[in-house]
Structures are given as C-alpha cells and as structure tokens.
Amino acid sequence: MAQKIKVLIVDDSALIRQMLTSILSNDPAIEVVGAAPDALKAREMIKRLNPDVVTLDIEMPKMNGIDFLRKIMTLRPMPVVMISTLTQNGANITLQALEIGAVDFVAKPQQDVQRNLEDKAKEITDKVKAAAGARIRPLEEIDSDHAAQNKVAPLVNSGGDKNIVVFGASTGGVEAIRTVLSRLPSNMPPIFIVQHMPKQFTTTFAKRLDKLCAMDVHEAEDYMVAKAGHVYLAPGDKHLRVARSKGELVCRLVDGNPVSGHIPSVDVLFDSVCHVSPTETIGVMLSGMGRDGAESMLKLKQAGAYNVGQDEASCVVYGMPKAAFERGAVHKQVDIKKIADELISLCDSNGEASE
Structure with missing residues (x-):
C-alpha cells in the first residue's frame, strides 16, 4: 500500500481547520497529521511532523500567510496550497503567493463557508494530491528568474506564417505564463490564453501580467478584436473561442457547462482555432493537472499547427503537457525558460523552430 500524503493545515479559523481535516481525512490517500492556528505554531509542527x-x-494573526510562505520557500521549500478568499484583495495576494512558489490555491467564499467548502471537497483533495507530486523550487531561484525577465526588443522580421498563438495552463501555469510572456517582444502575433482559475482571479491576473510584459494583456471580452502585440486571457467564468468576424480575428465568450472538467476549457479554445487558421497557429501547453486540451491539441497538429509543450523537468505539475505529449499532439517539448525563444523563432518571417 502506498504511503499516505501527510498534510498540515494552517488556518486561524477553528471551523475551517475542522472542515479541511474532515474533507482531507475522507480520502484514503491522505493523512492530516496536524492543524495549526497560526504561523508560529505551524513552524514548530512542520519541524516535528515533516508534512x-x-x-x-x-x-492570520502574528504572521500573515504571505510572510510565512516566504520563510517556508526560503528555509524549507515544500508544496503549499493556499486557502484564499474570493475577493479582489484575496486575488492579488493569492497571485503573489503563486509567484513566491505556492503550488495552487483553493478559493474560499466569504458567505456560507461550510456548505461551499463541502462542495469543493474533490477540488481540495485533488489539489493537495497534485501538490504532493509537484516540483518545488527555492525562493532564491524564483527571485533570480524574476530579475532576469526583462523587456525584449521587437521582432525584426514580423509577419511569418504563424499569426495566432494559443496557450493552455492550469496548476503551475501562473508562473509559467509569466515566464513566457515577460520574455516576448511587443509585436508578437495575438496570444489567447486559458488558465484555470475563478473569474475574480483572471481579472487580477490579466492586470498583473500587463504590468510585466511588453505586450498588452487583457481579460478577453466578447467580440474584442484581436491584434498583434496583445494577449487575451479567458475570463474565469466563460469559455474563450477564437473566431473571424468581418475579416478580423475576434474573441468570442461562451457560457456553458464545463468541458473536460473546466470553465474556461483549453479544449474549447484549441478546438476553435482548428476552424479558423490552424496552419497559422502555434499551440502551447504549459504546466497543469489533468488532460484538458490534449485531444484538441492533437486536432490542431493534424490540421497543420505547430505545437510546443513544456517539458517535464520545468513543470510544477507535468499533467496536461504529458497528456498532450503521450497523445502525439506535441512537436517539441521545451524548458519553460526557452519557450519564448521558440515562439519568437516560429513567428519571425526569417526564423524557424529550433532543433
């Protein structure tokens, strides 16, 4: 029998500690080894229980979660799943936590917390399990990467045969997307992104990316005209499709049920460009849990797109890129720090994908 995943819960609410303990203990693969009301108690329990x-x-009182996370990722890097509120401020702080090195987060509603947390039981256990197998980097390595992400010169020969770029990402995708976009020039073709996260978080994520990148980053709106030099992030509550309207590429936002388990869905985005200009498209699959996007990425490849997958060594969770690669949908797997160079080569009219 496989060894159980040992989990330590850190939350100042006795109710939340009790509920998370109950939810996680119901999974036979997980053992809750302790629950701490604050960071100081948690520090002692981490040393003693080795979760x-x-x-x-x-x-939290005494030391907030962000400060404590920085200490964890500096002194004892380990998988951390943040429990955050569904508010604007909560979204900002959560994205900061993901940049520091947290693997993932669970959005905690402010009202009727007990019922809503119970509804999220599968999400919570799935994210804890994924975190247990995640690749964790120390904070100094992450900070070094952030310092290296500088604005880059525009493409010298824009106007190659690749005029659409589509990204899919989930767990680990926030940092992966940041790493790639911050290394791209201002005159890249339009980029469309699905990152699995709630609506409140995609709005904030788009604004954070816009400050970091040479390209202009937007949360997509229905019938927004797509232009070179712009990035369009799917809202967390709608599917994003790429379409043509009056000869122009546009974003289409679609209500509906989850596809491949998600709203927005990578499969929906990738499938849409199969019907627009697949031979002009680059598909990119980044770190994430599950299989969303694998089937539609294969369809893209078969229709003439060029597809890049993040390699296993640089993924936080090698789930979605692995599923796409094993399906035969990926032309090339690339380290996250080199994907931008790959895209630049493909979009430069004098360039080609590197070997």
Whole structure:
C-alpha cells in the first residue's frame, strides 16, 4: 500500500481547520497529521511532523500567510496550497503567493463557508494530491528568474506564417505564463490564453501580467478584436473561442457547462482555432493537472499547427503537457525558460523552430 500524503493545515479559523481535516481525512490517500492556528505554531509542527503538503490561510494573526510562505520557500521549500478568499484583495495576494512558489490555491467564499467548502471537497483533495507530486523550487531561484525577465526588443522580421498563438495552463501555469510572456517582444502575433482559475482571479491576473510584459494583456471580452502585440486571457467564468468576424480575428465568450472538467476549457479554445487558421497557429501547453486540451491539441497538429509543450523537468505539475505529449499532439517539448525563444523563432518571417 502506498504511503499516505501527510498534510498540515494552517488556518486561524477553528471551523475551517475542522472542515479541511474532515474533507482531507475522507480520502484514503491522505493523512492530516496536524492543524495549526497560526504561523508560529505551524513552524514548530512542520519541524516535528515533516508534512508532505501544507494548506495555508492568507489572513492570520502574528504572521500573515504571505510572510510565512516566504520563510517556508526560503528555509524549507515544500508544496503549499493556499486557502484564499474570493475577493479582489484575496486575488492579488493569492497571485503573489503563486509567484513566491505556492503550488495552487483553493478559493474560499466569504458567505456560507461550510456548505461551499463541502462542495469543493474533490477540488481540495485533488489539489493537495497534485501538490504532493509537484516540483518545488527555492525562493532564491524564483527571485533570480524574476530579475532576469526583462523587456525584449521587437521582432525584426514580423509577419511569418504563424499569426495566432494559443496557450493552455492550469496548476503551475501562473508562473509559467509569466515566464513566457515577460520574455516576448511587443509585436508578437495575438496570444489567447486559458488558465484555470475563478473569474475574480483572471481579472487580477490579466492586470498583473500587463504590468510585466511588453505586450498588452487583457481579460478577453466578447467580440474584442484581436491584434498583434496583445494577449487575451479567458475570463474565469466563460469559455474563450477564437473566431473571424468581418475579416478580423475576434474573441468570442461562451457560457456553458464545463468541458473536460473546466470553465474556461483549453479544449474549447484549441478546438476553435482548428476552424479558423490552424496552419497559422502555434499551440502551447504549459504546466497543469489533468488532460484538458490534449485531444484538441492533437486536432490542431493534424490540421497543420505547430505545437510546443513544456517539458517535464520545468513543470510544477507535468499533467496536461504529458497528456498532450503521450497523445502525439506535441512537436517539441521545451524548458519553460526557452519557450519564448521558440515562439519568437516560429513567428519571425526569417526564423524557424529550433532543433
């Protein structure tokens, strides 16, 4: 029998500690080894209990979750899943936590917390399990990467045969997307992105990316005309499709049920460009849990697109890129720090994908 995943819960609410303990203990693969009301107690329990995963509240007395996360990722890097509120401020702080090195987050509603957390039981256990197998980097390595992400010169020979770029990402995708976009020039073809996260978080994520990148980053709106030099992020509550309207590429936002388990869905985005200009498209699959996008990425490849997958060594969770690669949908697997160069080569009219 496989060894159970040892989890430490850190939250100042006794109710939340009790509920998370109950939810996680119901999974036979997980053992809750302790629950701490604050960071100081948690620090002692981490040393004593040696957990595999920590769930960490953001707003706590004595030391907040962000400060404590920085200490964890500096002194004892380990998988952390943040428990954050569904508010604008909660979204900002959560994205900061993901940039520091947290693997993932669970959005905690402010009202009727008990019922809503119970509804999220599968999401919570799935994210803890994924975190247990995640690749964790120390904070100094992450900070070094952030410092290296500088604005780059525009494409010298824009106007190659690749005029659409589509990204799919989930767990680990926030940092992966940041890493790629911050290394791209201002005159890249339009980029469309699906990152699995709630609506409140995609709005904030788009704004954070816009400050970091040479390209202009937007949360997509229905019938927004897509232009070179712009990035369009799917809202967290709608599917994003690429379409043509009056000869122009546009974003189409679609209500509907989850596809491949998600709204927005990578499969929906990738499938849409199969019907627009697949031979002009580059598909990119980044770190994520599950299989969303694998089937439609194969369709893209068969229709003439060129597809890049993040390689296993640089993924936080090698789930979605692995599923696409094993399906035969990926032309080339690339380290996250080199994907931008790959895209630049493909979009430069004098360039080609590197070997």
